[in-house]
Amino acid sequence: MGAPAKVALRLTGARLRAWGRLGEARAPGRRARGLLGALATVGAAGAAAADSAGQASERLSAVTAVVIAALGLAVPQWIFWRRDAALLARLPIDGGALLGAAWRRAAAEASSPASAWRWRRRRWRRGRRRWRCATQRAA
Amino acid sequence: MSSTAPALLVDELVVHYGPRLAVDRVSLALAPGEIVGLLGPNGAGKSTLLLAAAGAVLPTAGAVTIAGHALAGAAAEAKAHVGLADQPPSLYEFFTVAEHLGFVAEARGGAGAGQGEALLDALGLAAVAQRPCRELSFGMRQRVGLAAALVGDVRVVLLDETLNGLDPHATRRATEVIERAAAGGAAVLLSTHLLGVAERVCHRVLLMDQGRLVDERRRDGDAPLSDRVLEQLYVERIADRGVV
Numbered sequence: 096m097g098a099p100a101k102v103a104l105r106l107t108g109a110r111l112r113a114w115g116r117l118g119e120a121r122a123p124g125r126r127a128r129g130l131l132g133a134l135a136t137v138g139a140a141g142a143a144a145a146d147s148a149g150q151a152s153e154r155l156s157a158v159t160a161v162v163i164a165a166l167g168l169a170v171p172q173w174i175f176w177r178r179d180a181a182l183l184a185r186l187p188i189d190g191g192a193l194l195g196a197a198w199r200r201a202a203a204e205a206s207s208p209a210s211a212w213r214w215r216r217r218r219w220r221r222g223r224r225r226w227r228c229a230t231q232r233a234a
Numbered sequence: 235m236s237s238t239a240p241a242l243l244v245d246e247l248v249v250h251y252g253p254r255l256a257v258d259r260v261s262l263a264l265a266p267g268e269i270v271g272l273l274g275p276n277g278a279g280k281s282t283l284l285l286a287a288a289g290a291v292l293p294t295a296g297a298v299t300i301a302g303h304a305l306a307g308a309a310a311e312a313k314a315h316v317g318l319a320d321q322p323p324s325l326y327e328f329f330t331v332a333e334h335l336g337f338v339a340e341a342r343g344g345a346g347a348g349q350g351e352a353l354l355d356a357l358g359l360a361a362v363a364q365r366p367c368r369e370l371s372f373g374m375r376q377r378v379g380l381a382a383a384l385v386g387d388v389r390v391v392l393l394d395e396t397l398n399g400l401d402p403h404a405t406r407r408a409t410e411v412i413e414r415a416a417a418g419g420a421a422v423l424l425s426t427h428l429l430g431v432a433e434r435v436c437h438r439v440l441l442m443d444q445g446r447l448v449d450e451r452r453r454d455g456d457a458p459l460s461d462r463v464l465e466q467l468y469v470e471r472i473a474d475r476g477v478v
Contacts (some may be wrong), residue, residue, distance in 0.1 A: 106341045114337050121328035121366070182324040186341040187291040187313035 108192035115196055151219055239302065241266045241421035242287065242316075242390045247296035249279070249286050256282040258445035259296070266389065269412065270430035272425040273464070274442035275472055280425040281321060284392040288318035291466050301389040301451070311380035314342050317388040319396045323379030327368035331359060334367055334457055335385050342386030353381040354410050358404060372399045380408055389413055391422045397431055410437050429468070433459040443472045455478070 106114075135158075183193065237308060240263040249257040257279045264270055272280050285291040287298050289305050289312065298305040302314035319378065339345035354360050357377045367378060380396050393412070396398050397405055412435065416422050426432055432439055439459060441449040449471045453459050 110340065114340075118326055118328045158460070168292070179324070179326060181290060181320065182326070182338075185285075185288045185313060185318050186338065187310040187343070188341055189310070 106186075106188050106192065108189075108195045111188065111192050111196045112199060115200065151222065155219055238256065238266060240264055240299075240441055241268075241301055241419075242423065243297075243299040244283075244287055245297045245299075247283070247286060247298065248294045249282050249291060250294045251282075257286060257293070260442075260445070260447055262440065262447065264390065264423060266419045267416050268438065269416045269422040269424060269436050270272075271436035271439040272423060272442060273427070273429070273432060273439060273468060274425075278442045278472075279445040280442055281394050281424060284318060284394050284423065284425060285320070287390075288316050288392050289313050290318065290320075308391050315387060315388070315389040316361055316390040316392065317342075317383030317386070317395060319376075319379035319383040321394040321396075322372075323375045323396075323399075324381075325367040325375060325378060325382075328366055330364050330366055332363040333383075334378065335381055338382045339385045342388070344393075345385050345387075350381070350385055353384055353411065355380055356407060358407050373401060373404055376400060377404060377408060380411065384411065384420075389420055393422065393424045393426075395425055397424075397426055397428055405431070429464045433464055441467065441471050442458070446470070 242262075242264040244260060244262045247257055247260045248255070260279075260283055262270075272283070274280050282291060286293045287300075287305075289309055298312070300312040301315040303315065305312045324473070326337065329337065332350065334474060335345075335350040335354070339350060350359070351363075354363050357380065359374065359377055359381065362374060367375065370378065376396055376399055380393065383391055383393065383396075391412070400408060409431065412422055412424070422434070424436065436453070436459065438450065438452045440447050441451075443462055449467060451463065451467060
């Protein structure tokens with residue numbers, strides 16, 4: 096047997112992400128997560144609108160703390176543990192491509208609750224301004 | 235069968251799961267075109283040996299060389315030439331069968347023109363090529379796992395009880411595909427409890443117990459191994475420990 100030839104790795108990071116998107120787009124969990132996020136957002140916004148500013152602030156702080164804690168715990172899991180790990184481990188995929196895809200996936204997951212949190216915060220500030228105006232008018 | 239350098243070389247392989255010793259100093263060599271059966275009771279370490287040979291489990295000690303590439307030093311090159319059908323088969327549930335094969339082929343550096351379709355056709359899976367893997371029966375999943383193990387430029391095929399759960403037609407198709415792969419130069423290591431299949435298909439049979447290879451039987455010329463002989467050997471060499 097002669098000198099073994101080098102293998103050209105064809106599954107680049109971009110191709111790996113494209114395959115990943117194909118699978119994730121069909122996974123029912125994604126829709127469920129989106130629905131859960133939307134329900135949580137609506138619930139938090141409703142609570143913020145109904146309560147006084149002080150109560151709403153406390154609630155939002157608590158919800159934010161829980162979301163950030165859950166997110167902080169879940170991100171390493173998204174990066175290091177996936178159901179397809181057993182399959183990916185035996186394929187000749189470049190480690191950099193795997194890590195890059197994992198980071199992008201984690202960032203995308205993290206950005207969705209973060210954007211919901213920003214929306215809730217804007218909504219709460221608007222509510223607080225209205226409440227101040229109303230109390231000033233009453234006075 | 236040729237007598238060139240081995241397609242798969244396992245040297246003094248040791249695998250621990252925490253404190254438990256799963257594979258204990260196993261050495262073996264498979265020539266290109268050779269089909270070797272791996273028999274042994276549940277928990278003997280057969281699956282762990284196959285996983286370690288495929289690079290999916292890191293060994294505690296020892297070395298694996300695939301088609302001349304050391305798994306420890308040139309993992310990408312080695313993994314490009316090894317296909318593992320594990321138990322249960324690791325499939326992308328939301329990919330179609332064709333997409334799953336396409337993904338594996340692309341990861342291995344590409345498949346020959348029409349190789350995936352030919353494999354699906356030979357295994358009787360052409361009709362379900364566009365169905366998601368999650369909708370397949372157990373036997374179909376086994377066959378998709380076998381197709382995925384063979385797609386690409388694979389020189390070593392590791393099959394972990396891949397023929398279990400197949401109906402007689404599917405078993406015949408699968409064994410034909412395995413024999414064709416071996417005739418094309420691939421070395422096949424087949425873990426199975428089906429002594430009839432082992433005696434019919436394998437050129438050589440290894441017996442494994444408690445993490446060690448304890449015996450070996452080689453086919454005598456073109457005559458198949460007898461399942462009676464294998465059963466007798468199994469009973470003699472491996473103690474019946476009941477539920478393990």
